[in-house]
Amino acid sequence: MTAPLDLAGLGIGPFNLSLAALLREVPHLETAFFDRKPHFNWHPGMMLPGVRLQTSYLKDLVTGVAPWSPNSFLNYLVQNGRFYAFMNANLPAVSRAEFADYMAWVAQGLNSLHFGRNIDHVDFDGNLFHIHCHGEQRPVLAHNLCLGTGKTPSLPESCRPWQGDDCFHNMELTLRQPDVSGQHVTVVGGGQSGAEVVLSLLQGDWGTPECIHWLSRRSNFEPLDETPFTNEYFTPGYVDTFHGLEEAQRLTRVNHQKLASDGISTDTLNALYQRLYEHRVTGGPSPRVVLQPERTLEAVAGPAPYALTARNELNGHHEQTTTNRLILCTGFDTQLPGYLSQPLRQGLETDDHGELRLGHHFEATWDGPLNRHIYAVNAGRHSHGIAEPQMSLMCWRSARIINHLAGERLFPVTEGIRLVDWDGTETATAPEAEPASLAALIHNTL
Ligand SMILES: Cc1cc2nc3c(=O)[nH]c(=O)nc-3n(C[C@H](O)[C@H](O)[C@H](O)COP(=O)(O)OP(=O)(O)OC[C@H]3O[C@@H](n4cnc5c(N)ncnc54)[C@H](O)[C@@H]3O)c2cc1C
Incomplete structure (x- = not known):
């Protein structure tokens, strides 16, 4: 060449x-x-x-x-x-x-x-x-x-010192094939990847954990908006109009449109909720499942087992847990x-x-x-x-x-x-x- x-x-x-x-x-x-x-x-x-x-x-x-x-x-x-x-x-x-x-x-x-x-x-x-x-x-x-x-996979500052087998970004999950049997596993991040990882853990894809703990900063486990007028954002006409806007206008709009691309698909939400329901009705004692939206992970003390501190955005309280593994579904930079x-x-x-x-x-x-x-x-x-x-x-x-x-x-x-x-x-x-x-x-x- x-x-x-x-x-x-x-x-x-x-x-x-x-x-x-x-x-x-x-x-x-x-x-x-x-x-x-x-x-x-x-x-x-x-x-x-x-x-x-x-x-x-x-x-x-x-x-x-x-x-x-x-x-x-x-x-x-x-x-x-x-x-x-x-x-x-x-x-x-x-x-x-x-x-x-x-x-x-x-x-x-x-x-x-x-x-x-x-x-x-x-x-x-x-x-x-x-x-x-x-x-x-x-x-x-x-x-x-x-x-x-x-x-580039994005990791919360508090997790960076502990990156390795017990604390990693979700993009490494199936490459690592972790055995989570009997462990307390914390999944951080409430987007599609977080939901898929929690569902996979609930299905026992990596063994049966003692506890699945899901933390998200978002105000709920929010759906991807796939309705027709929202899908207009994914048309050439809208993209051209968007490109012609002032920079400040573009930034405001793109932030408002987050759930058009960054929510959880309805199929995944349904599967997750149904699985959780069936687990409560007919499942055994494990895994214990703790779902916590409105939580910001503030501190992680390690090495594993990690002591986590999360802020509850609804009441301002700081909540503490201990976990064996952290799976960080925290997006990209x-x-x-x-x-x-x-x-x-x-x-x-x-x-x-x-x-x-x-x-x-x-x-x-x-x-x-x-x-x-x-x-x-x-x-x-x-x-x-x-x-x-x-x-x-x-x-x-x-x-x-x-x-x-x-x-x-x-x-x-x-x-x-x-x-x-x-x-x-x-x-x-x-x-x-x-x-x-x-x-x-x-x-x-x-
Ligand atoms: C799990 C997941 C599921 C997704 N599902 C969907 C979906 O269903 N629908 C949808 O519309 N979008 C989806 N997306 C979003 C998006 O479509 C994908 O992330 C897509 O892979 C982005 O493509 P890309 O080409 O920009 O980057 P990537 O797929 O990240 O590819 C980048 C490539 O660059 C290479 N590379 C990086 N650095 C170097 C270097 N220095 N030298 C040589 N090579 C290098 C890497 O090896 C890699 O192959 C998903 C994203 C994720 C993470």
Whole structure:
């Protein structure tokens, strides 16, 4: 790989995989993607028994902008001889294991992906980006980048000194396979991951604990809002309107919209409540289950068994418990990737919260030449809104990036129909004409 790439994708999670899957249809762009994992693997540490996707399978890597692509979930079903059985199964949602297998199937068919490449550092020589991977003698050279290395697990300050076998982030759970038999286990965090971990513990997936203790700062175990008008936040029209707002307005709105992406799915809440009920009615003495919303974990004295102090936000009391294990379902931090070297790093504009300032096409604002771009995926919650960390619009975002990179509209990125008039555009206005179709593009390049 000696000639500079048009684009180097850093990280191969679902979001850059979507970009790579669509770029397969644009052969005149030279692109390559790099990941430190030996092969594609989607959040293996949270592949708990029975967990399901929170998004429709139609919101896959490509379908929203290129339904003709061979990399669709439906084509995966057909090629694996499961289309009719899948339809007959009438599943409430696809399992995360099946969706992960779909993405791995796509990854296997793309020769632009390079696994086993740990990106050490990236610098810029004024013209080209140099991507240095661990153990590789020569850097990969590229005109443009797409940062897709995901988010960093967030740990409460009080837990950091105790990280290890007995105190860890939920993203490590199934990799650690803990035996919790007879133990007091505390789960911290009241989002979807916290609920899935508690359900898994209740099902005895890791042995029968003596006690399951669930702490959450939230005012209740709150549902994901999947109703139609809330789902408008996950449409191109809303995202474009959101991006055009003043920064302060965007931050206020994205904070109000938290439960549109960060609540617990109704299926999980129902399963959890039913399990708890049956356990109370017919279960034995263990595990004892203590559910505590409105609690902020303030102090952890260790080593294990840990003495926990939590503040009850309803009455201000401090409550103490002792626990053998802490499973921290405490979300993720957005940070600039550590591999971005100076002065490249310093030249990137960030907001007051350390998030990249991203333009319309997910390109970072930076002090480099106008014809060199650093795109970023899963990095624009403040610039593009609540849809950013979710898969709902991943292929649309990939299309936006590719169109910008190519300098032409290769994929459709506007929707003709808008049921809510977010930005004052008349709903009756005729849809904007779409560019030449991808099929025509492919035809012309044959
Ligand atoms: C348990 C879980 C379930 C989720 N379920 C859903 C869902 O159902 N629906 C939905 O819409 N969203 C869901 N999400 C949210 C989101 O879709 C996922 O987190 C998604 O994986 C984000 O994709 P990504 O490509 O940004 O990052 P990641 O999946 O985190 O991938 C980043 C990649 O970068 C690589 N990498 C990092 N640093 C380096 C480096 N220095 N060198 C080389 N490679 C590197 C990593 O190995 C990794 O493969 C879920 C999130 C979690 C945590």
